[in-house]
Amino acid sequence: MKYIQLKTAIPGPKGQAMLDRRKNALPAGLAKSTEYVVERAEGALVWDVDGNQLIDFAGGIGMINVGHCNEAVVNAIREQAGKYIHTCSLVTTMEPYIELAELLNDSTPGSFPKKTLLANSGSEAVENAVNIAKYHTKRSGILCFEGAYHGRTLLTLSLTSKYALFKKGFGSYVSDIYRIPAPNMYRKLEGMSDGQYIEHCIQNLERALIAQVDPESLAAIIIEPVQGEGGFLSIPAPYLQKLRDICDQYGIVFIADEIQCGAGRTGKLFAIEHSGIIPDMVVSAKSIGAGMPISAVTGKAEIMDAPHLGGIGGTYGGSPLACVAAIEAIKILKSERFLQRSREVGAIIHDTMLSWKEKYAIIGDVRGVGAMQLVEFVKDRDTKAPDMEVAMEVIKDAIGKGLILIRAGLYSNCIRLLPPIVINNEQLKEGLAVLESAIAAAQQKRS
Template identity: 65%
Template sequence: MKNIILKTEIPGPKSKELLARRAAALPSGLGKSTEVCVESALGALVQDVDGNQLIDFAGGIGMVNLGHRPQAVVDAIKEQLEKQIHTGALVTTFESYLEFAELLNSLTPGNFPKKTLLANSGSEAVENAVAMAKYYTKRPAIICFEGAYHGRTMLTLSLTSKYGLFKKGFGSYAQDIYRFHSPNIYRRPKSMTEEEYIDFCIERFDQNLISHVDPSAVAAIIIEPVQGEGGFIPVPKRFLEKIRQVCDTHGIVFIADEVQAGAGRTGKFLSIEHSGVVPDVVTMAKSIGSGLPISAITGKAEIMDAPHLGGVGGTYSGSPIAVAGAMATVKELVKPEFLNRATEVGNIITSRLKAMQEKFNCIGDIRGLGAMLVVEFVKNQDTKEPDMDFAMAVIKKSVSKGIILIRAGLYTNCIRFLPPIVITDEQLHEGLDVIEESIAEVLAGK
């Protein structure tokens, strides 16, 4: 191993001390996917407090596509710190907010006037997008999809699927939320071809517009072009085109949630660009800020302008520090060489995982777009019965060997691959070697 350096077990003694303090000081509901306690990070490598060096295949759940501590971002933050931290976009105007909004207006799909509102998190971005769609249409209902993840606020949790993990015990949710079936090609009925299944999903969509909610009541349809928490499921182009057609016919706002799939991860700046379908509003967060708390809502000017004066905004929204880092980040993310590298990283991971799939009957599916990929573990490739215990065992084994991994999927039986796009081929193959070895050892009962 050239990049993984293990001086202690993981967690080591210092990490165990921190984990004990975490258990005493933080709410137990704040989950942690690994027991890695970070001292520093750079590129695709993470050093823990015990001196171990690990390769990061989780990327902060897609938050650091540009890698940990990219120099251009660090320099931009330092420069901004010498000017001002935050005077408040609701109180004053500063050029960096305008420049970043202009950049996002130019980068997002659609040949129409656009405007951008900045916020602090993906949840806030979705909240604002939905609120503006309701204000613009004067309608109450929102359509979302099975398997979706849109956040943890009351509204976004109402939109989120996967009840047991995210919603159980938190009480009542927002009204007028209608959840439709979303295509999952891997789990389609055996009797259907892919195209027949997509036809079936479109037919169900039309039926739901009669049985669930009338289009005249719908303010917005929100969808992740590649589902994140749901298991990195790319939404078929024809299904996205159907949503666009319904929105055009009935005056509904089409919101693309690009919080996880966006910002260069899939080989394009936004994942919906692969389909050619143009949404009305896009929500972005995570990697646009390289880990800084910033999100953006970019959409048609008439929709963004709909709320009354003072109806949108927040105290920390548009923080000059976060904006400086985001501006530097996005300028790097949209470079052709970066987007090409995302495709290359995805091709390497896919090729290696396909080879593993031929060796191991426990691998049911490999899917995603660009460098946003998952492997789905099953008890048998023919029955496709989910095996969440196996996925967790592989993660634990891999982490102990120096790879940071996290799960995903409706059944929590998938492992995500979200390494920083700046990862080297050597680091990538080293990490994949560890994962392959871990799968074999778990199968062998080691």
């Protein structure tokens, strides 16, 4: 191994000491996917406190598309910190907020006039988007989808699927939320072609608008163009078009949640661009800040202007330090050179994992768009019964060999790959080799 260099077991002694401190200081419910304790990071590499050099295939759950400690981002933060840190956008006007808003207004799909509200997290951005849509339409209903992850606030947790992991014990939840299945091309109904299954899903959507909710009572439909936590399910363009048509017909706000699938991850700046569908609002976070806590709601000016004066905003929203980081990050993310690299990284991962599928029966599916790729594990390819145990087994094995990985999927039976897109080919192939060795070991145990 050239890039992975292990000096100790994972965790090493210094790492274990820090994990003990974490156990005593932090709530038990704050999960961790690995036993790594970070000292520093650069590009696609991470060093832990015991001196182990690691390859990052998780990217902070898609937060580090431009790489750890991107030089332009770091320099912008340093320069801004020397001027002023924050004066609050509810009290003063700061140019970084305006410049970032202008950049997002110009970059999101649609040629109509737009405005942007900045916040601190994906959850907060989704909450603002939904609240603005409610204010604009004077309606309260929201349509969302199974497998979706939209956040952990009361409203966004109400929108989020995957009940046992995220929602158990935290109810009751916000009312007037309606959830229907999202198209899942891997698990389409037996005997159906892709086209027939998509039409079936559209018919279910139309039925829901009769059986569950009157579309004229819906303020918004919110959807991830490629589901993240749900297992990298790409929503078919005809289905997105049907949603767009319904929104147009009934005056519903179409919200694209691009928090994980946006920021150049799929080979376009926003994942919904692959379909040609233009949403009314786009929610951004994660990699637009290159690791800084910032999120955005960008939408039609007439919708964004709906709330009364003082009805939106927050103390830390539009932090200048986060804004200048996002400005530099987005300049990189939207460049054709970066987007082309995203497509190249995705092609290497996808082609490699397709070859695994030929060799390892525990792999049921390989899917994704651009550099947002995933492998799904099953107990049986015919029944497609999810295998959560093998996914965890593979992750633990790979983590012990110096690869940072995380799971995904409604059944937590998938491994998602979200490496920094600046990763070089040698690092990428080395990480894939580690992952394959873990998969091969898991397959051998079951042969």
